[in-house]
Amino acid sequence: MIGPLDSWLRDKASARADSGLRRRTVAIRENSVDLASNDYLGLSRDPRVVGAAAEALHRYGAGSRASRLVTGTLNVHADLEQALCELTGQPAALVFSSGYAANTGLLTALGDADTLIISDQHVHASLIDGARLSRSPVVIAEHNNVEHVAQLLKERAQTRAVVVVESIYSVLGDHAPLKELAAACELHGALLVVDEAHGIGVAGLGRGLVYQEGLARHPHVVLTVTLSKSLGAQGGAVLGSELLRDHLVNVARPFIFDTALAPASAAAAAEACRIILREPDLAERLHENGRVIAEALGIKHAIAAVQSVPIESPELALRTAEALRDRGILVGCFRPPSVPDGVSRLRLTARANVELQELMDALREVQDVLADLGARPTGVAA
Numbered sequence: 001m002i003g004p005l006d007s008w009l010r011d012k013a014s015a016r017a018d019s020g021l022r023r024r025t026v027a028i029r030e031n032s033v034d035l036a037s038n039d040y041l042g043l044s045r046d047p048r049v050v051g052a053a054a055e056a057l058h059r060y061g062a063g064s065r066a067s068r069l070v071t072g073t074l075n076v077h078a079d080l081e082q083a084l085c086e087l088t089g090q091p092a093a094l095v096f097s098s099g100y101a102a103n104t105g106l107l108t109a110l111g112d113a114d115t116l117i118i119s120d121q122h123v124h125a126s127l128i129d130g131a132r133l134s135r136s137p138v139v140i141a142e143h144n145n146v147e148h149v150a151q152l153l154k155e156r157a158q159t160r161a162v163v164v165v166e167s168i169y170s171v172l173g174d175h176a177p178l179k180e181l182a183a184a185c186e187l188h189g190a191l192l193v194v195d196e197a198h199g200i201g202v203a204g205l206g207r208g209l210v211y212q213e214g215l216a217r218h219p220h221v222v223l224t225v226t227l228s229k230s231l232g233a234q235g236g237a238v239l240g241s242e243l244l245r246d247h248l249v250n251v252a253r254p255f256i257f258d259t260a261l262a263p264a265s266a267a268a269a270a271e272a273c274r275i276i277l278r279e280p281d282l283a284e285r286l287h288e289n290g291r292v293i294a295e296a297l298g299i300k301h302a303i304a305a306v307q308s309v310p311i312e313s314p315e316l317a318l319r320t321a322e323a324l325r326d327r328g329i330l331v332g333c334f335r336p337p338s339v340p341d342g343v344s345r346l347r348l349t350a351r352a353n354v355e356l357q358e359l360m361d362a363l364r365e366v367q368d369v370l371a372d373l374g375a376r377p378t379g380v381a382a
């Protein structure tokens with residue numbers, strides 16, 4: 001018998017199908033060539049990272065057993081916070097159980113009715129949700145348009161303002177004009193929140209775009225990171241002053257009411273931070289592979305792990321990604337409404353640990369599939 005919930009769910013599913021959006025969870029073939037994941041430096045399987053996780057697992061157990069404020073704060077969390085500070089050049093860090101929680105925790109802790117949040121048009125869902133939950137008035141700034149941000153800052157009625165951007169954007173692989181944005185925030189007495197999810201491990205020889213641009217201890221700049229991309233683990237963090245850290249410990253609900261990050265993830269991410277600091281050539285290898293991808297597919301090289309290939313229609317983008325998956329090659333496929341500019345695209349990630357020959361072979365397959373389906377990259381990405 002179909003109950004009221006089932007019939008409502010079926011209606012919802014058929015509305016999604018009609019609009020061409022059907023998401024599915026599919027387990028990947030283990031021996032696939034990975035040009036889709038966010039493990040940009042290949043550290044999730046690095047024996048040193050896995051070894052650190054295993055040691056923490058045996059020492060502390062599988063879970064943290066409580067929130068950070070009860071009994072959940074372990075030495076591995078303090079060690080990770082220090083390693084993140086050393087990597088990014090920031091004075092203080094607070095670890096959350098995901099990047100999503102770090103973003104919602106930070107924005108809800110900063111916002112109120114008298115604080116305007118100015119959010120770049122292309123920011124990640126976790127920042128959008130954080131802004132919504134913060135009870136602040138929110139306005140959207142045109143993507144990477146510093147003049148628009150400055151104008152919104154100047155004309156605001158609210159006492160305080162927070163500008164929210166990503167350092168490197170996750171779908172297009174383009175980057176924010178951080179120096180100019182920080183200067184505008186300084187001029188107008190605002191705070192710049194930079195999500196370095198796709199910048200850590202990639203820009204600034206792995207230390208992030210904020211560090212590369214000399215903004216590491218800028219009084220108007222705060223950053224968030226995820227531990228689940230270049231750091232190969234899981235979790236998230238906010239980095240800034242001690243005063244900010246203390247504020248978050250006291251008011252950020254996704255920190256206070258959440259079980260502490262699992263010890264194995266914390267130890268893995270700390271080890272990954274140390275490896276990135278010691279081995280700046282990892283980021284260089286990633287960029288070399290990015291150049292190879294861009295050249296093979298005739299797109300402009302983005303100084304990012306993400307190389308974005310615009311495709312003329314959502315159907316063709318999907319069919320290309322599916323045909324490649326059948327050939328054992330994983331590429332990302334983004335279609336409206338999940339793309340900020342309405343353009344469907346394949347998203348290939350340049351990873352540091354893919355051998356050149358393997359990459360070239362995979363790219364030949366990508367070219368073949370594109371030609372077989374008559375799908376053409378439609379121009380320059382980013």
Ligand SMILES: Cc1ncc(COP(=O)(O)O)c(C=O)c1O
Pocket residue numbers: 098099100101103124126166170195197198226227228234235236
């Ligand atoms: C820009 C950005 N911020 C935040 C997140 C969320 O990070 P996490 O997966 O650790 O929750 C992601 C993950 O996809 C992201 O791309």
